[in-house]
Amino acid sequence: MTALRIERVEVRDIRFPTSLEAHGSDAMHTDPDYSCAYVTIHIENDSVLKGHGLAFTLGRGTEVVVQAVRSLARLVEGEDCHEIWNDFAGFWRKITSESQMRWIGPEKGAIHLAVAAVVNALWDLWARHENKPVWKLLVDLPPEKLVSTIDFRYITDVITPAECIQMLKEHRPEAESEMKTTGFPAYTTQVGWLGYSDDTVNSLCKEFLNDGFTSFKVKVGQNLEDDKKRLKLVRDAIGPDHNLMIDANQRWDVEEAIQWVTELQEFKPLWIEEPTSPDDILGHATIAKALKPLDIGVATGEMCQNRVIFKQLLQANAISFCQIDSCRMGGINEVIAVYFMAKKFGIPVCPHAGGVGLCEMVQHLQIWDYISLTGEKQNRMIEWVDHLHEHFTSPPKVRRGHYIAPKDPGYSTEIKIRSIETYEFPDGKYWSSVQN
Numbered sequence: 001m002t003a004l005r006i007e008r009v010e011v012r013d014i015r016f017p018t019s020l021e022a023h024g025s026d027a028m029h030t031d032p033d034y035s036c037a038y039v040t041i042h043i044e045n046d047s048v049l050k051g052h053g054l055a056f057t058l059g060r061g062t063e064v065v066v067q068a069v070r071s072l073a074r075l076v077e078g079e080d081c082h083e084i085w086n087d088f089a090g091f092w093r094k095i096t097s098e099s100q101m102r103w104i105g106p107e108k109g110a111i112h113l114a115v116a117a118v119v120n121a122l123w124d125l126w127a128r129h130e131n132k133p134v135w136k137l138l139v140d141l142p143p144e145k146l147v148s149t150i151d152f153r154y155i156t157d158v159i160t161p162a163e164c165i166q167m168l169k170e171h172r173p174e175a176e177s178e179m180k181t182t183g184f185p186a187y188t189t190q191v192g193w194l195g196y197s198d199d200t201v202n203s204l205c206k207e208f209l210n211d212g213f214t215s216f217k218v219k220v221g222q223n224l225e226d227d228k229k230r231l232k233l234v235r236d237a238i239g240p241d242h243n244l245m246i247d248a249n250q251r252w253d254v255e256e257a258i259q260w261v262t263e264l265q266e267f268k269p270l271w272i273e274e275p276t277s278p279d280d281i282l283g284h285a286t287i288a289k290a291l292k293p294l295d296i297g298v299a300t301g302e303m304c305q306n307r308v309i310f311k312q313l314l315q316a317n318a319i320s321f322c323q324i325d326s327c328r329m330g331g332i333n334e335v336i337a338v339y340f341m342a343k344k345f346g347i348p349v350c351p352h353a354g355g356v357g358l359c360e361m362v363q364h365l366q367i368w369d370y371i372s373l374t375g376e377k378q379n380r381m382i383e384w385v386d387h388l389h390e391h392f393t394s395p396p397k398v399r400r401g402h403y404i405a406p407k408d409p410g411y412s413t414e415i416k417i418r419s420i421e422t423y424e425f426p427d428g429k430y431w432s433s434v435q436n
């Protein structure tokens with residue numbers, strides 16, 4: 001087999017000025033500029049095959065993740081991709097456990113975001129090399145091979161490689177064709193950004209209902225009376241039978257969360273997302289117990305730093321919905337470990353996708369889950385936000401409120417050159433024009 005040697009890991013700071021129109025705003029992140037550390041892996045003597053990966057950020061601070069990618073690059077450059085893919089868990093452990101760098105994590109924060117960007121680029125490259133979209137690569141890998149990509153350190157008390165291999169289904173061609181035609185259910189957060197006016201919220205509800213959406217998420221947590229008004233507006237617009245979810249983005253203390261959400265029960269939220277600190281496992285468990293009689297579930301995960309936190313959330317009965325994020329943990333290798341654990345605990349995964357490039361990635365993971373792991377759609381949906389897809393070479397397709405399985409090879413993470421030239425920070429055309 002010809003070697004696929006990694007010549008260079010290139011990383012860029014890309015920032016889109018979404019804060020200008022309050023896109024993506026919530027109770028804690030009032031002015032996000034959807035951004036990313038964007039990685040391109042170049043292969044020696046090959047100008048065509050490249051891998052693209054990203055870690056989502058909110059603007060300021062992206063430079064820290066970019067620097068972290070540069071620090072990791074020396075562990076990646078010069079490696080042969082085939083050797084990485086043959087022992088992906090070993091490579092993952094090498095870059096997450098480097099004896100000096102692990103001190104600035106371990107497996108959390110900026111260094112772990114950098115791991116995600118690099119690891120996701122390696123999966124994109126692998127899928128392109130196989131000429132398949134990532135979901136299909138995941139589906140087609142023999143169970144032993146797929147499971148061998150996971151580093152099980154810290155989770156064997158809950159799940160083992162043998163159990164994961166057992167869980168994987170035989171190939172299901174009918175499920176594949178269903179994903180290519182009907183697709184997987186989506187929900188929208190578009191109607192719920194905190195900085196949007198009531199008129200905008202109202203017209204977006206109508207637009208998404210017309211597009212076939214049946215589940216809607218709204219931001220809460222800044223002001224209780226405003227939350228009530230906003231939720232009444234949305235509930236009236238979508239009707240009593242559609243799903244309404246609420247998201248506080250870590251705004252409250254534990255008791256405050258219980259009281260606030262209790263005040264909102266009349267709007268019948270399906271879940272309260274990120275009620276408190278993402279690190280507070282027992283706090284989530286307390287909230288979940290208190291809200292159970294109200295039939296309101298707890299959802300979290302977009303800021304869960306690694307598989308260990310997810311493991312404990314599941315062990316503690318702290319969540320009813322598990323919200324993996326494609327680039328908060330260390331890329332696909334770690335995310336699928338969480339899918340396996342969620343299946344074992346019977347908790348549905350509803351991936352987080354409010355950001356740039358996240359809808360692009362998580363569709364692959366959830367479609368794999370449906371085809372190969374759980375075969376379930378009940379209580380499962382992929383978040384959809386309609387921002388910035390025009391900057392990607394393979395934007396996701398959402399039809400009648402469903403994600404349609406992507407066809408293009410890779411992880412849908414390649415950003416168009418023109419967009420890079422415009423939005424690279426600080427010297428791209430857009431940023432140099434606003435700074436002058």
Ligand SMILES: C[C@H](O)[C@@H](O)CC(=O)C(=O)O
Pocket residue numbers: 023024025026029032058189247249302352353354355383
């Ligand atoms: C800052 C992001 O837009 C965040 O509000 C996204 C989020 O919480 C979600 O999509 O859920």
Ligand SMILES: [Mg+2]
Pocket residue numbers: 247249273274302352354
């Ligand atoms: Mg959220």
